[in-house]
Amino acid sequence: MLYAVLCYNDENAVGAWTKEEDDACMAQLAIVQDKVAAKNRLGPVARLLPTTSATTLRKGREEPLVIDGPFAETKEQLLGFYMVDCDTLDEALDFARDLAKANPGGGSYEIRPVRTYRPSRIKAAGS
Amino acid sequence: MTDIRWIDAALSAARPQAVAALLRYFRDLDTAEEAFQEACLRALNNWPKNGPPRDPTAWLIFVGRNSGIDQVRRLSRQTELPDEEKLSDLDDHEADIVERLDNADYRDDVLRLLFICCHPELPATQQIALALRIVSGLSVKQIARAFLVGESAMEQRITRAKARIAKADVPFEAPGAPERAERVSMVAAMIYLVFNEGYSASGETTGMRAPLCEESIRLARLLLRLFPADPEIMGLTALLLLQHARTAARFDQQGQIVLLEDQDRSLWNRSTIAEGLAMIDKAVRHRHPGPYQIQAAVAALHARAATAEDTDWAEIEQLYAALEKMRPSPVVTLNRAVAVSKLHGPGAALAMIEPLAEKLDGYFYFHGVRGALLMQGGYGREACEAFGKAISLANTPAEAAHIRLQLDRLQKDGGAQKPAKAAS
Numbered sequence: 001m002l003y004a005v006l007c008y009n010d011e012n013a014v015g016a017w018t019k020e021e022d023d024a025c026m027a028q029l030a031i032v033q034d035k036v037a038a039k040n041r042l043g044p045v046a047r048l049l050p051t052t053s054a055t056t057l058r059k060g061r062e063e064p065l066v067i068d069g070p071f072a073e074t075k076e077q078l079l080g081f082y083m084v085d086c087d088t089l090d091e092a093l094d095f096a097r098d099l100a101k102a103n104p105g106g107g108s109y110e111i112r113p114v115r116t117y118r119p120s121r122i123k124a125a126g127s
Numbered sequence: 128m129t130d131i132r133w134i135d136a137a138l139s140a141a142r143p144q145a146v147a148a149l150l151r152y153f154r155d156l157d158t159a160e161e162a163f164q165e166a167c168l169r170a171l172n173n174w175p176k177n178g179p180p181r182d183p184t185a186w187l188i189f190v191g192r193n194s195g196i197d198q199v200r201r202l203s204r205q206t207e208l209p210d211e212e213k214l215s216d217l218d219d220h221e222a223d224i225v226e227r228l229d230n231a232d233y234r235d236d237v238l239r240l241l242f243i244c245c246h247p248e249l250p251a252t253q254q255i256a257l258a259l260r261i262v263s264g265l266s267v268k269q270i271a272r273a274f275l276v277g278e279s280a281m282e283q284r285i286t287r288a289k290a291r292i293a294k295a296d297v298p299f300e301a302p303g304a305p306e307r308a309e310r311v312s313m314v315a316a317m318i319y320l321v322f323n324e325g326y327s328a329s330g331e332t333t334g335m336r337a338p339l340c341e342e343s344i345r346l347a348r349l350l351l352r353l354f355p356a357d358p359e360i361m362g363l364t365a366l367l368l369l370q371h372a373r374t375a376a377r378f379d380q381q382g383q384i385v386l387l388e389d390q391d392r393s394l395w396n397r398s399t400i401a402e403g404l405a406m407i408d409k410a411v412r413h414r415h416p417g418p419y420q421i422q423a424a425v426a427a428l429h430a431r432a433a434t435a436e437d438t439d440w441a442e443i444e445q446l447y448a449a450l451e452k453m454r455p456s457p458v459v460t461l462n463r464a465v466a467v468s469k470l471h472g473p474g475a476a477l478a479m480i481e482p483l484a485e486k487l488d489g490y491f492y493f494h495g496v497r498g499a500l501l502m503q504g505g506y507g508r509e510a511c512e513a514f515g516k517a518i519s520l521a522n523t524p525a526e527a528a529h530i531r532l533q534l535d536r537l538q539k540d541g542g543a544q545k546p547a548k549a550a551s
Contacts, residue, residue, distance in 0.1 A: 010183075012140030013133070015345060021132065049398075052351045052364065053405040055412075068409060069355035089408040113405040115398045 002043065006078065011050050037121040044083060045118040055089060057096045057109045064100050066093060071110040079107075083114070134174055138167050141184040142264045143349055147236035148188045153195055154299060156243070156289060160261065162195030163187065169194070234353045235301050241350065242310045243297050245317040253288040255321050255339075260285050262349075263342045273325070273336050311354060315363050315419070318346045322367050327522065340371045361410035362420030368403035369426035372396040384529040388435035400430045421450045440469040457483040461493055464500075473503040491520040495530055502537055510537055 017025070036042040051070035058065045082099075086092040089111065096109040142163065149159035166187045180186035244258040256274065259265045265273075271281035302310060325339025347364040354360050376390035385391075407423045425446050432438040447463035461480055468476035477500050480493070487493035498513035514534045521527035 010137065010140060013136040015348070016136040016139045049402045049405060050348060052348050052355070053402055053409070055409055066412070067356075068361075069352075089405065089412065113401060115401060 004081075015050065033118070040121055040123045042121045044120045046083065046114045047116045049113045049115045051112070054110055054112045055093065057093060057100065057111065059100050059106050059108065064097060070112070071108050073108070076107055083117075131171075131175075134171060134179070137179065137183045138170060138187070139264055141187050143237050143240060143262050144184050144233060145187040145191060146261065146264075147240040148233075149191050149195065150240055151232075151236050151299060152192055156261065156292065158195055158198070159191075161198070162191040165194040165198075166191035232301075235307075237349065237353055238302075238307070238310055238314065239297065239299070241314040241317070241346070243292050243295075245313045246292055246295050248291055248295065249288055251320050252324075253284060253291075254317050255324050256281065256285050257288045257292075258317060258321060258346065259339070259342060262346065265338070265342070269338070273339050275335070311350070311357065311360070314350060315347075315360060318343050318350065319363065319367075319419075321346065322370075326370060337374065340367070340374070343367055344371060356413075358410040358413035358415050359417040359419050361406050362417060362423045365403045365406035365410065365423035366419050366426055368399050368406065369423060369430050372399035372403065372430065378525065382525055383532070384525050387429060388438075392434070395430070403427065404430065416449070416453075418450060418454050421446050421453070438469070440466050444470060457486045458490070458492075461487065461496060465496060468500055468503070473500040476500050477504065489520065491517055491522055491526060494520060495526075498530070498533065502533070507537060 014022075033042055033045060054070040056067045056069065056071050058067055082095075084092060084095050086095065092111045096111055099109060145166070146159055146163045149162050150156060153159050153162065169190055170183070170187065174180070240262055241258065244261060245254050249257065252274070256270055259270050259273075260267065267282050267285065268278050270285075271278045274281060276284075322340055322343035325336045325341075325343065328336035328339075344364070344367050347360070347367055351357070351360045351364050372395050373387075373390065375396065376392070376394035377385060379385050403423070404427055407420070407427050410420050410423070425443050428439050428443055428446075444463060444466035447459055447466055451459045451463060460483060464476040464479040467479060477497070480497060480500070483493065494513045494517035498510045498517055501507075501510035501513055511534065514530050514537070517530045518527050518534075521530065
């Protein structure tokens with residue numbers, strides 16, 4: 001079974017760390033990651049840029065609405081995510097628009113640039 | 128989870144909102160600051176024992192408000208309020224206060240706190256010191272260090288600034304839309320001042336002043352969270368991030384200035400650049416350009432160039448031309464001239480900057496650029512004169528040393544050998 005582990009914290013507090021504190025935390029996390037990666041069982045790892053860099057595509061009746069800032073509703077739940085390599089934000093928004101069209105339901109897509117990315121180490125994914 | 132570092136980070140993250148809310152409540156800066164201080168002390172005592180609250184900011188506002196009231200009552204010899212240890216269910220109070228802290232209030236509270244720091248009567252240095260003390264919560268000692276002055280001098284400077292504000296009658300009602308927009312742009316300018324104070328540091332003082340750049344980026348993010356759809360605030364944030372990303376490459380080990388085109392680009396901070404580029408991308412979507420966005424776009428072109436030779440000078444020249452139209456200033460024209468020199472050679476650029484000579488006569492960068500252009504054009508004697516003038520106007524020893532290096536090279540080579548470089 002593949003599991004997604006989603007990380008939540010107060011970004012203001014994390015943003016208040018000094019570079020040394022941030023580096024130290026990342027180094028400790030890397031040790032944990034390496035242990036699982038050594039067994040070829042670690043999928044992609046990503047650290048996102050702050051929510052100030054986020055844009056949200058909200059599906060409406062007509063054209064979806066582009067809103068600056070992160071997804072802020074509490075009535076909807078996180079159901080999945082994509083990682084996509086785009087040259088511009090507009091390209092990423094177009095991808096999200098296509099997803100919105102293909103999916104008859106409502107909902108939103110938060111588009112957030114990735115700060116650091118460690119590609120998957122899984123050779124054959126278990127299911 | 129509750130270790131001291133976590134608490135420290137949580138307190139400093141909560142500070143702007145908490146102090147801002149307490150300021151609205153007490154309508155007095157000193158009382159608000161003391162109340163927040165008291166709440167922090169209680170947090171340090173309480174959180175390790177009882178675990179961190181679900182919403183640290185609401186906890187601090189609540190406890191700060193009580194301790195502030197407590198203080199006022201003690202002064203008037205009345206009974207004290209029970210402290211938060213005796214309150215059986217702080218959670219309910221917390222939820223209650225969070226509900227009342229609706230977004231509009233929160234936004235205007237924090238904006239007010241930022242805004243009082245940029246009162247027009249306060250000189251720039253006092254604005255910066257005040258913002259760092261009140262909003263960022265740096266200690267007087269830290270600020271004094273960043274400004275390279277003694278602690279008591281800085282203490283005095285901050286006290287004077289506060290006294291001026293106390294007399295200034297800051298309005299506490301919610302501002303109207305035009306007034307809010309004006310406040311936002313004044314605050315943006317103040318944040319840029321904080322950044323430049325850190326960025327203009329050189330050589331041996333870079334390390335001491337770097338926190339100013341980091342603080343200004345935090346303040347810009349704070350402002351952007353309040354006004355997430357304002358493309359100029361995105362532009363400002365992008366500009367600060369993209370410039371700050373180059374910090375490690377701007378000086379060599381001897382503290383000498385390394386010009387943009389000579390910088391080791393592998394030292395540029397890639398994740399800061401990524402954030403800056405993402406931010407400018409967001410801003411551009413609004414199709415409502417402004418001065419910060421244009422300057423950020425220039426910085427983005429430098430950041431995107433893999434080598435100095437890959438720099439898109441034609442686009443940079445156009446961006447400066449657009450900025451010149453929007454905000455005519457001889458300094459912008461000077462920057463544009465540097466781009467022109469890369470495209471059409473030193474002659475065209477010299478013709479552009481000659482009319483600026485009178486206005487920019489006291490400006491170090493003008494004489495530095497002019498000297499470099501003259502040197503490239505083969506006017507050795509005139510270049511020497513311009514460099515001499517630049518040295519006499521240098522703001523930092525590193526600036527003077529950098530020009531002296533050019534001058535030495537010029538005198539050794541007896542004229543234009545290797546074309547000198549202009550933009551920093």
